Amino acid sequence: MKRQLISLICVGAIWGSAYGQNMVTLTPSEKPIPISRHIYGHFAEHLGRCVYDGFYVGEGNKNIPHTNGVRNDVIAALKELQIPNLRWPGGCFADTYHWKDGIGPKASRPAIVNNWWGGVTEDNSFGTHDFLDMCELLGTEPYLAGNVGSGEVQELADWVQYVNFAGNSPMSDLRRENGRDKPWNVKFWGVGNESWGCGGNMTAEYYSDIYRKYSTFMADWSNTGGLYRIASGANSADYHWTETLMKQLPKSLVKGIALHHYAVIDWNKKGSSITYTDEQYFKTMKSAWFMNELVEKHSAIMDKYDAKKDVALVVDEWGGWYEVEPNTNPGFLYQQNTMRDAMIAGMTLNIFNNHADRVKMANLAQTINVLQAVILTKEEKMIKTPTFHVLEMYKVHHDANLIPLRISSQDFVWNGEAIPAVSASASQDKNGRTHISLVNIDPKSSQDVTVALSKAQKLQSARLLTSANLRDYNDFDAGDRIVPKAFKGAKVDKQQLTAKLPPFSVLVVTLD
Known part of the structure; x- marks a missing residue:
């Protein structure tokens, strides 16, 4: 009105x-401003049924058609979306994940307890090779989230060498022993995740020093412009975090600064994904529209230190968050996807497009069976959600010039x-x-x-x-x-x- x-x-x-x-x-x-296709990125965390029973059903599955354990219907659907990048393995899981646990013969890989999401035991059957090979199947660029919470500098440096170095070295030789000769040349790297929270409960000042240390030892040998290092950025309206990172991080070591914001009614009472009230619908839309203010205010801070906009704002977690579906594991974050979610997707992508001079990458949370998913699976069945269809309609904007x-x-x-x-x-x-x-x-x-x-x-x-x-x-x-x-x-x-x-x-x- x-x-x-x-x-x-x-x-x-x-x-x-x-x-x-x-x-x-x-x-x-x-002056043309391209809308980067990477704004339309996705997110696959080891959370609930996103990876296991979502993407990956195992090489031995006889009931669901797959390629090397990855569902063929999922591959076809994500190819239809032309997804530009896929973030993995977290999320909060990233800062507990030790990548060497997920390589080598699957029968000898150690198990891990996923303390963040449901307390389930995972067998590490889906690891670095599985993910990066899947990205090749999908025709998408991998975005690896490195462990700086519980991991050491050498561990992250070794991971970069393992997946990117073509010459002879301890890590590239190990890669060859595990069946992969050529490197994958992974460009996008997150240096920690939510370091203000599940990634270590750090202050912005402390994380800035940690980031400088870890990113310094992430060497690149591909001669293709270097790694695209992304700093763990602010939680929603924490403008101090962005200001501190922009002050402290040298541009030679950072290509992007992350931002996380979810459309949530109330973190203590999120409401149903299906039987929401009219008031809850409005509050969800208001929270989603708040993304516009967040992008503008974080961008204004970045402009003070980076007038040429060399450093991207990377909104690598966004979407609607509600209570889990009844009778499902609360730690699995499984929710249905209604027309309300289509509204969140359309509005948010319009916001990102209109700020394409600064927002150059984003990742919807999450791809399959978790939060605002584009795909839901149930045994051999798969459905495309309303959010999927918005992403499919909007792919006409990929790498087009903003008007x-x-x-x-x-x-x-x-x-x-x-x-x-x-x-x-x-x-x-x-x-x-x-x-x-x-x-x-x-x-x-x-x-x-x-x-x-x-x-x-x-x-x-x-x-x-x-x-x-x-x-x-x-x-x-x-x-x-x-x-x-x-x-x-x-x-x-x-x-x-x-x-x-x-x-x-x-x-x-x-x-x-």
Whole structure:
């Protein structure tokens, strides 16, 4: 609802949204800003059923088609998304993981108790070779999270040598003994994870020194531009953490600084992933929209020390977080995925796209069976969630040039609080096509949107994701009730696009 109409809202908990135009104006820039495909990255932690029983079912499985133990249906689905990178093995698990436990003959690998996530015992049958070979199957770049919490400097330095060094050395020779001649040339490396919390409960000042030490001994031999080292960054609105790292870390040792933020109603009472109330929906959207403020404020701090934007803001954990599904292990973080999650995904990716000058990498948490997953599995069955379909629709933005825009949105109002109902981002690909993604998070009201184009264009396609009910989801029995469909409600007349966005919907339009 427009700000001047707020006085018309009745007292109490009422949905509100103005009936009128939402205006988007595309303002092409003379200096191209690419939307890095790495913004569309994913995350596979040793957590619950993400790796074991998600990606990996074992080489001996006779019931589920697989390649070297990795599910073929998962490989096909992630190839459809064209995932650019995959983060592993954590998360909190990373700072307890010792990579040498996961190499060599599987029968002789030591077991480990996953104290962070469920207290289960893992047999280390999925280790470095398994993960990096899987990334080759997927056609994606691996992003390894190094252990600086319980691990030593030499351990991380050895891991880099093991996976990246082509010559003769103790670690590369060990790699060859384990069946891999050529190195994988891993580019992306996280130097610890959540060092302010599960990664060691460090202060920003202490971690800065630790980072400098560990990253110094991470040598690279590939002559391809060096390692892309990513520092463990802030927890949500901890701006002191970002300021300290930007002051203390030399640019020669850091390519990215991480940021973690989840859309959470209340960390002590997260609410159901399916039977949420209208109020809980609004609070989730408000928490998701807070990502825009976080990106802008952390970016402003980084700008003070890095005006050329050489250091990326890497949002390598984001997504919705709710209570686990009933009768599942609380430590496995298994939750369903409804149209609410599609709204989080569409809004958040619009935010990242619009800040592509600083946000150059991000990782949705997590890929399979954990938190805001794109895939859920149950024995031989697999489903694609609404979040999957948003990522698939948005892949048109991969490595396309950002088209900056101005937006004037109606408000989505709950009980006197307001956030924008409509978000948008736009890009131009290498073939000159324009792609515009529009999201209406209002669960009750349609939104009329007018987009002022910079030149006359023709409508090539329009795809819409929505459903009959906000709480709808794809499940193993009903199949894919939520999938993108061709949309007839978008029109282009010379230099103007108009569309009527249904409630809780994501629309991607392509113009030529």
